[in-house]
Amino acid sequence: MEQNLFVYNTLTRKKEQFIPLNPPHVGMYVCGPTVYSDVHLGNCRTFISFDLLFRYLTFLGYKVRYVRNVTDAGHLEGDAGDEGEDKIEKKAKLAQLEPMEIVQKYTIDFHEVMQIFNTLPPSIEPTATGHIIEQIELVKLIMEKGYAYEVNGSVYFDVEKYNQTQDYGILNRRNLDDLINNTRDLGGQDEKHGKLDFALWIKAKPGHLMKWPSPWSTGFPGWHLECSAMSNKYLGKQFDIHGGGMDLMPTHHTNEIAQNIAACNKIPANYWIHTNMLTVNGQKMSKSLGNSFLPHELFEGRHTLLNKGYSPMTVKFFMLQAHYRSTLDFSNEAMEASEKGFKRLMNSFTLLDSLMASGSGEVEIASLLQRCYDAMNDDLNSPVLIAELFEASRIINSVKDGKLKIDAENLSLLKQLMNGFVLDVLGLRNEQAANDDLPNVLNMIVDIRNEAKMNKDYATSDKIRNGLQNIGFQLKDGKDGTSWSKI
Numbered sequence: 001m002e003q004n005l006f007v008y009n010t011l012t013r014k015k016e017q018f019i020p021l022n023p024p025h026v027g028m029y030v031c032g033p034t035v036y037s038d039v040h041l042g043n044c045r046t047f048i049s050f051d052l053l054f055r056y057l058t059f060l061g062y063k064v065r066y067v068r069n070v071t072d073a074g075h076l077e078g079d080a081g082d083e084g085e086d087k088i089e090k091k092a093k094l095a096q097l098e099p100m101e102i103v104q105k106y107t108i109d110f111h112e113v114m115q116i117f118n119t120l121p122p123s124i125e126p127t128a129t130g131h132i133i134e135q136i137e138l139v140k141l142i143m144e145k146g147y148a149y150e151v152n153g154s155v156y157f158d159v160e161k162y163n164q165t166q167d168y169g170i171l172n173r174r175n176l177d178d179l180i181n182n183t184r185d186l187g188g189q190d191e192k193h194g195k196l197d198f199a200l201w202i203k204a205k206p207g208h209l210m211k212w213p214s215p216w217s218t219g220f221p222g223w224h225l226e227c228s229a230m231s232n233k234y235l236g237k238q239f240d241i242h243g244g245g246m247d248l249m250p251t252h253h254t255n256e257i258a259q260n261i262a263a264c265n266k267i268p269a270n271y272w273i274h275t276n277m278l279t280v281n282g283q284k285m286s287k288s289l290g291n292s293f294l295p296h297e298l299f300e301g302r303h304t305l306l307n308k309g310y311s312p313m314t315v316k317f318f319m320l321q322a323h324y325r326s327t328l329d330f331s332n333e334a335m336e337a338s339e340k341g342f343k344r345l346m347n348s349f350t351l352l353d354s355l356m357a358s359g360s361g362e363v364e365i366a367s368l369l370q371r372c373y374d375a376m377n378d379d380l381n382s383p384v385l386i387a388e389l390f391e392a393s394r395i396i397n398s399v400k401d402g403k404l405k406i407d408a409e410n411l412s413l414l415k416q417l418m419n420g421f422v423l424d425v426l427g428l429r430n431e432q433a434a435n436d437d438l439p440n441v442l443n444m445i446v447d448i449r450n451e452a453k454m455n456k457d458y459a460t461s462d463k464i465r466n467g468l469q470n471i472g473f474q475l476k477d478g479k480d481g482t483s484w485s486k487i
């Protein structure tokens with residue numbers, strides 16, 4: 001098996017060779033969505049990036065157990081996720097629905113969007129509410145080890161005590177005094193001994209809906225706890241990869257590590273991988289900033305920021321043209337360029353099956369194939385991979401035009417390269433192929449126009465011609481009838 005994959009590990013701030021604990025098995029945990037609203041495109045970027053990693057590991061032959069949770073309770077509004085109202089409950093109260101109706105609606109929406117983007121489902125998708133017992137057990141363990149304390153039915157993690165023997169800032173590289181001095185005092189935190197302490201278990205206030213009995217109170221788990229409990233349950237005390245968006249690193253993942261080390265004395269994952277943000281005019285796309293748009297708004301061009309709509313695979317291609325650790329700024333110009341690029345790639349993909357091999361050839365595909373692997377092995381460099389795929393596409397077009405000869409062996413390698421890297425690794429779908437019925441529909445429209453012309457109904461015939469022109473098809477009237485072509 002290829003052992004040349006290097007990934008950037010936030011823990012060490014270095015690109016490191018990926019060596020799994022237990023090859024060919026790989027355990028990967030990714031923090032999933034909080035299902036209280038529609039996923040926006042920024043969220044999608046993160047999950048598409050981890051889909052790329054999942055797909056590439058699988059492509060290399062690893063047997064990946066990919067766990068991605070759904071946060072369906074316990075994520076409060078404050079910066080650290082443990083102050084204020086529960087995001088799901090707040091939405092439920094506004095809509096006068098049960099919290100679980102909100103959870104159901106947005107989980108279904110999330111799955112649908114993930115499918116539209118052709119991402120693979122994770123191996124296990126555990127929910128916070130489905131693992132209350134495991135979370136309570138974990139709180140007990142952390143208390144037994146002396147790193148947590150109870151006040152009025154809530155349990156808090158004692159960060160300062162933990163930091164006496166461990167390094168709380170191991171992931172975010174911040175020292176404790178710095179963190180303490182830079183943490184806002186929000187008030188209402190008088191139960192916590194220290195400013196940085198975070199809730200493991202929260203006693204439910206009167207009127208709180210999503211609550212469970214525990215040894216300390218009827219309440220609910222703190223947000224960071226679920227990921228520690230569920231990664232431990234499904235991947236063990238130590239596993240290979242833990243991922244999420246970069247915004248989760250400073251607090252959520254820092255606290256997850258502290259919980260796992262406090263309970264098991266082991267850092268849970270060896271490689272911590274973080275994806276960068278999708279931005280709009282340089283600002284992180286986020287619901288609270290009001291600059292987020294939904295995937296469907298982009299597909300249909302239904303948003304004031306958009307000039308027109310783009311197909312799901314065009315949007316995915318646009319995302320993959322940036323490296324996952326770079327920010328990606330959304331603009332109409334960038335989308336248009338991606339649309340052209342994606343069409344160019346897929347047009348050549350469609351030609352692949354019609355290429356004829358020659359007895360002897362002038363192209364050698366093996367080195368191009370190696371460059372595709374090299375790009376992905378270099379911390380999943382999808383933009384470089386796509387540049388190599390454009391080279392493959394140039395070769396395909398030249399062979400088709402008769403300008404270049406390719407022998408059977410290289411043709412078969414070229415097909416393997418395109419199918420492997422375009423479909424399996426990048427997870428792109430040939431949307432043109434999905435439109436098999438289009439020629440029949442167009443022929444039928446041309447027939448209707450001919451009838452209109454015969455009836456001297458020129459208004460209708462012009463309407464059809466102009467309408468087709470607007471959506472990218474040109475009609476040519478000739479001696480042998482009317483033909484159509486793509487503009």
Ligand code: AMP
Binds near residue numbers: 032041248
């Ligand atoms: P949430 O549902 O808010 O917990 O977010 C789900 C995932 O989306 C997390 O991994 C976030 O880091 C990620 N995320 C949120 N906003 C963006 C963005 N603008 N670009 C990329 N990823 C994001």
Ligand code: ZN
Binds near residue numbers: 030031032227252
């Ligand atoms: Zn998490």
